[in-house]
Amino acid sequence: MAETETKHHPEHHDEDVHDANYQAPPEKTIEEIMAADQEDESLRRYKEALLGAAQTEKIIVDPNDPRKVIVKKLALVVEGRDDMELDLTGDLSQLKKQLFVIKEGVQYKVRIDFIVQREIVHGLKYVQKTSRLGVTVDKMKHMVGSYPPKKEIQFYLTPAEEAPSGTLSRGTYSVHSVFTDDDKHIHLEWDWTFEIKKDWA
Template identity: 30%
Template sequence: MSAVVGSVTTPSQNAGIILSSNMKKEAEKKNDKISAEVCKDLIKEMNKKSDDIEEKNDEQIIEKDDHKNDESSSKQNQLLIRNIGLSVEEKKLRPEVKILRLNIYSPDRADVVLPIPFPCTSSKDTLFTLKEGSKYRITFHFSVSQDIVKNLSSVYSVWKAGVRVRQTTKVIGTFSPREQEYTHESDKGVTPSGFFARGSFFIRWKFVDDDGNCYLDTNYYFDIRKDWGASEKCSNN
């Protein structure tokens, strides 16, 4: 009879083999779980980068569209300006106002015409003379070109012996450019009377508009006397 030789495992060995097999399966499951989480993280990161790229592309597209819209709007504005007969350079020009001359009217004397700019005067060499207690009216002539002047105003200040005795600001109006000159007539006035009213007066006269443009800033002296006087530095009509 032949003998059969084989390996014989004991119950304890069988238990060890089963435990080892289970541990191996658990490890494999754990590794699979870690691998799955890593894959999910990688997928999330890739999706995030893809979203960032798409967002940047969208921003670039929007910027290009805005730029195109700005160019289109600018072209439309230029076309509109050309259609009304104005160039861009002409539109930027500020109004040009020239004060041409000043007339002084009084019923008791000949009219006084003062071309501008006035000649330089002093307290001893005045531009003209007014009689105390006399009625008078001032008219000035001016021209407007290039653009509309808004709220042209006259600022009139009077000093006597270094003390300001009067300051008046009056809005003359808004005027459009034209070839013909404009004429503005001031309110009628009466010169003061008495010993303290006589003498030399210093005048500063400015013409300005709402935009801060100053078109004339001049000064001169005139006299108030008991009578009209014979030596006046002006031309009479």
Template identity: 35%
Template sequence: MSLAIGAASSSKNMGFDERKDGGEENRISGSSKGIPPPSPTPTEEALREGEKFNRQMSEASLYGTEEEDDEESKIELGPQCTLKEQIEKDQGDESLRRWKEQLLGRVDLESVGETLEADVKILSLYIISPGRPEIVLTIPEDGKPKGPWFTLKEGSHYSLKVAFKVCNNIVSGLKYTNTVWKTGLKVDSTKEMLGTFSPQAEPYTHEMPEETTPSGMFARGSYSARTKFVDDDNKCYLEINYTFDIRKEWPST
């Protein structure tokens, strides 16, 4: 639920060294009595390298200029299988077997059955600020809280904590995204990877990194936002569209 206004950018320089064959060229010229040396014929390997380099440069140019969209690019994953099938696969690979035991050690296979789809239930959301009681955010069934969902003090430190439960199957690449607007302009966009989780009876908890609300006369006021929890398949488990306020002081409790 990042409210800080700012952006970070990164750039990657690409280059290659020119090959110098001057010594070989001079030796050929000296023995040919003034006859210009023939142009070297490119080998198939050189042609492949050139094609690969051009393709890399083309892809880098595309990725460098492509604007971020609200929708995540869908990742192509392998075919889905049940939890029992995943455990039975690759029995001969010792490293995979140990990894599966570590990830799935607490899973009751009899309770998960043969379900392909993971189910993630977001149970609770909390705003934590040093020296203040936790703010418990009630999640409405329609995903649209009535009125401002919460109020934060300007310049205050806070973090968001989420409790969730995973059932039926492994959820891969669960992540949190949050986009904030003020007077119709996007002022912040946040993504936080929660991770990959196996089903278990006890809920998981995850606390986001601490952030600071903006301060000053122009920072105060009402904001609108959209929070989503999605996985690697872009399956959305919760979407909340809401408003919140930043004020000079915390609201009275």
């Protein structure tokens, strides 16, 4: 979904994704950021380290994609097991058919892989709403942060969550995910499913 669009999924209220009272700072280009505070040597060095090659060249990873943020992959990370991954670059409507199985009670993290190109992106957020049988059972909102453009994939790893446990918790869950930012640009939103089982099998 193009980053200029601000359409929201019908399941999501705007306040679920964005803080109503928060006012985002004005967007600045890399040139404007580098030009500010030149007299502060330590700040200048910090910005140079942060921005790297983006100071001297316009970093465009995919010239056919006008977005600043290209979300590539979601992964469920469980210690001691291979990551379970969703490819977010194809037909998103097919993702619900790819069922993740999670053992009840395990600790897991969500990792989002993404590319930032063209300009710095400010205040990235990952918002996730989990439902079961049409009822919302969990909402999470993670502040991902601000990122400079880079040719390499960047990622965000959520803090550990504990999967539900017990007989009543087992079953299939629907998840609606949104990757957005301070300026209410929806970089990507997608639906996926997982199933809580007594064991991994």
